[in-house]
Amino acid sequence: MPHIYLASSSPRRREILELIKLPHTVLAIDVDETLPPGMTAPEQVESLSRRKADYAARQLPGGVVIAADTVVVLDGEVLGKPEDETMAMDMLERLQGHTHEVFTGATVWDISGGRFVTGHDHTFVDMRPVGRDELLRYIATGEPMDKAGAYGIQGLGSVFITGIRGCYFNVMGLPVYKLTRMLKELDIDVSEHWG
Secondary structure, X not given: XXXXXXXXXXXXXXXXXXXXXXXOEEOOOOOOOOOOOOOOHHHHXXXXXXXXXXXXXXHOOOOEEEEEEEEEEEOOEEEOOOOOHHHHHHHHXXXXXXXXXXXEEEEEEEOOOOEEEEEEEEEEEEEOOOOHHHHHHHHHOOHHHHOHHHOOOOOHHHHHEEEEEOOHHHHHOOOHHHHXXXXXXXXXXXXXXXX
């Protein structure tokens, strides 16, 4: 199996790869995430995951790069990561009591073979009504600040979630089933490391 690089400093994505026992090296990257207006959420996350993978691939002599991008969508509006606590509160107040969507785009780039696969997954998430005091306490923990939609389903934010339809790992930032199918397209079988 070629060496796998995760082009992300996200601890959640690293945790997911460790969960499925896929050996990898984390490669922290910083790319311009500016996109042209008018793109749909799936187009945005696929485009950014491809940009991240391409950037990482240019830094490496070989191997396979995995890159991803996640957004939260409420009533057609894309919510990224909050820039400050005020923005986090605004996002959480808007999400509470509603169903929103989470899109994660992923790209798997085989540097040596010169091939890549890009796709996305989609999950519906239901959030219960949450009081302002509870949201203030949550924001004070710092957890919302590096997450699309200002919450972490795998952390304290889980207490706000009443249900999901779709892939749980997609909400965390890396859709496992979709990723393993994409790796398979490039002749990489995750289960080879399960022995």
